[in-house]
Amino acid sequence: MDLGLLAIGVGIVALSLLGAGLGMGMAVSKAMEAVGRQPEASGKINQILLVGLAMVESVAIYGFVTALLVIFVLGAK
Amino acid sequence: MDLGLLAIGVGIVALSLLGAGLGMGMAVSKAMEAVGRQPEASGKINQILLVGLAMVESVAIYGFVTALLVIFVLGAK
Amino acid sequence: MDLGLLAIGVGIVALSLLGAGLGMGMAVSKAMEAVGRQPEASGKINQILLVGLAMVESVAIYGFVTALLVIFVLGAK
Amino acid sequence: MDLGLLAIGVGIVALSLLGAGLGMGMAVSKAMEAVGRQPEASGKINQILLVGLAMVESVAIYGFVTALLVIFVLGAK
Amino acid sequence: MDLGLLAIGVGIVALSLLGAGLGMGMAVSKAMEAVGRQPEASGKINQILLVGLAMVESVAIYGFVTALLVIFVLGAK
Numbered sequence: 001m002d003l004g005l006l007a008i009g010v011g012i013v014a015l016s017l018l019g020a021g022l023g024m025g026m027a028v029s030k031a032m033e034a035v036g037r038q039p040e041a042s043g044k045i046n047q048i049l050l051v052g053l054a055m056v057e058s059v060a061i062y063g064f065v066t067a068l069l070v071i072f073v074l075g076a077k
Numbered sequence: 078m079d080l081g082l083l084a085i086g087v088g089i090v091a092l093s094l095l096g097a098g099l100g101m102g103m104a105v106s107k108a109m110e111a112v113g114r115q116p117e118a119s120g121k122i123n124q125i126l127l128v129g130l131a132m133v134e135s136v137a138i139y140g141f142v143t144a145l146l147v148i149f150v151l152g153a154k
Numbered sequence: 155m156d157l158g159l160l161a162i163g164v165g166i167v168a169l170s171l172l173g174a175g176l177g178m179g180m181a182v183s184k185a186m187e188a189v190g191r192q193p194e195a196s197g198k199i200n201q202i203l204l205v206g207l208a209m210v211e212s213v214a215i216y217g218f219v220t221a222l223l224v225i226f227v228l229g230a231k
Numbered sequence: 232m233d234l235g236l237l238a239i240g241v242g243i244v245a246l247s248l249l250g251a252g253l254g255m256g257m258a259v260s261k262a263m264e265a266v267g268r269q270p271e272a273s274g275k276i277n278q279i280l281l282v283g284l285a286m287v288e289s290v291a292i293y294g295f296v297t298a299l300l301v302i303f304v305l306g307a308k
Numbered sequence: 309m310d311l312g313l314l315a316i317g318v319g320i321v322a323l324s325l326l327g328a329g330l331g332m333g334m335a336v337s338k339a340m341e342a343v344g345r346q347p348e349a350s351g352k353i354n355q356i357l358l359v360g361l362a363m364v365e366s367v368a369i370y371g372f373v374t375a376l377l378v379i380f381v382l383g384a385k
Contacts, residue, residue, distance in 0.1 A: 005081020012088025013144075019095030023102015023179075030106035034113020041116035048112055048123050052105030055130045059098040062141040066091045069148050070084050077080055077152075082158025089165025090221075096172030100179015100256075107183035111190020118193035122186060125200050129182030132207045136175040139218040143168045146225050147161050154157055154229075159235020166242025167298075173249030177256015177333075184260035188267020195270035199263060202277050206259030209284045213252040216295040220245045223302050224238050231234060231306075236312020243319025244375070250326030254333020261337035265344025272347035276340060279354050283336030286361045290329040293372040297322045300379050301315050308311060308383070 006075055013067040020060035027052055083152055090144040097137035104129055160229055167221040174214035181206055237306055244298040251291035258283055314383060321375045328368035335360050 031049045035042045108126045112119045185203045189196045262280045266273045339357045343350045 002079070002081035005079075006084040009081065009084025009086070009088040012085060013091040015088070016091040016094035016098070019098030020102070021098075023099045023105070026102045027105035027109060030109035030113075034109045037113045038116055041112060041119070044116055044119040045109060045112050048108055048119060048126065049105065051123070052101070052108060052126065052130065055134060056098055056101045056105065058134065059094050059101065059137045062137060062144075063091055063094050063098075066087060066141065066144045066148075069145070070087050073148055074080050074084050074087075074152055079156065079158035082156075083161040086158065086161025086163070086165040089162060090168040092165070093168045093171035093175070096175030097179070098175075100176045100182075103179045104182035104186060107186035107190075111186045114190045115193055118189060118196070121193055121196040122189050125185055125189060125196065125203065126182065128200070129178070129185060129203065129207065132211060133175055133178045133182065135211065136171050136178065136214045139214060139221075140168055140171050140175075143164060143218065143221045143225075146222070147164050150225055151157050151161050151164075151229055156233065156235035159233075160238040163235065163238025163240070163242040166239060167245040169242070170245045170248035170252065173252030174256075175252075177253045177259075180256045181259035181263060184263035184267075188263045191267045192270050195266060195273070198270055198273040199266050202262055202266060202273065202280065203259065205277070206255070206262065206280065206284065209288060210252055210255045210259070212288065213248050213255065213291045216291060216298075217245055217248050217252075220241065220295065220298045220302075223299070224241050227302055228234050228238050228241075228306055233310065233312035236310070237315040240312065240315025240317070240319040243316060244322040246319070247322045247325035247329065250329030251333075252329075254330045254336075257333040258336035258340060261340035261344075265340045268344045269347050272343060272350070275347060275350040276343050279339055279343060279350065279357065280336065282354070283332065283339065283357065283361065286365060287329055287332045287336070289365065290325050290332065290368045293368055294322055294325045294329075297318065297325075297372065297375045297379075300376070301318055304379055305311050305315050305318075305383055 010070050016063035024056050087147050093140035164224050170217035241301050247294035318378050324371035332364050
């Protein structure tokens, strides 16, 4: 079995985390901007931001679990 | 059977999560901006945001299920 | 039969989900912006958004069904 | 017959769905923006959007039918 | 005959549909923007949009017919 190709596969899996990281960063950056404009709305912003980030987080977890499965399920053979 | 190529295949499947993560991040970031401009509309924004994120989440789940199927159905042969 | 190449094929099929995820995210993000500008139009926005997302969802389902067919029809041979 | 290369071919066919998904997302996102600016025009916007999305949908269906043909016509030989 | 390479060829042909899907999406999105700015011009916008989409549709049909020809004419030999 070619462990090198397996590692490249895990790498491409992990690249999917790139989208989640970038997306979360965009969301948080706009939240900062919004609080900077309307500080009195920081409670509502925080609440919606957390729900949104949790949804993006779920996508990141899918990528992470996929990477673990490739390492432990395919790598164990 | 070449497990290395299989792992690369799983990786390319997982790359589809990149679009969902980035798309969700864009949606949440604009929701932040909207709440920052109209805090009193945060209830409506939150409601439409959740429906939209659930639709994007379904696309992420399609990608995740496909990755699992490649690992367990093709990987078991 | 080369399962590795088959898995790479499934991966490229699944990449089509990237467009649907990103496209939906763009649609939801602009819906957020529109509700932030015209909260009283949120009913109409929500209605048109749902029809639009359902159309994009159909494209995502085409990609997902194609991936399943490759795994189960071609993978069974 | 090389099923692996056939699967990669199906994958490249399915990539054409990426354009339809992204294109529809762009169309819906601009429709959201337009309704946010002119809520009273939502009827006209919805009507033109649906005709446009149906045209893009036809392109997605061409790609999906081509993928099915490759799987079942070429894959059956 | 190498059916795998034939399938990859069909795939590259079908990639041409990506441009049509994306291009139609761009056209519809700008039509949405235009109706949002000038709702009273929606009749003219709709008319020009339909002519434009029909032209792009013809390009998509060329790609689809080419893919069918590769599958049925070359694939039958």
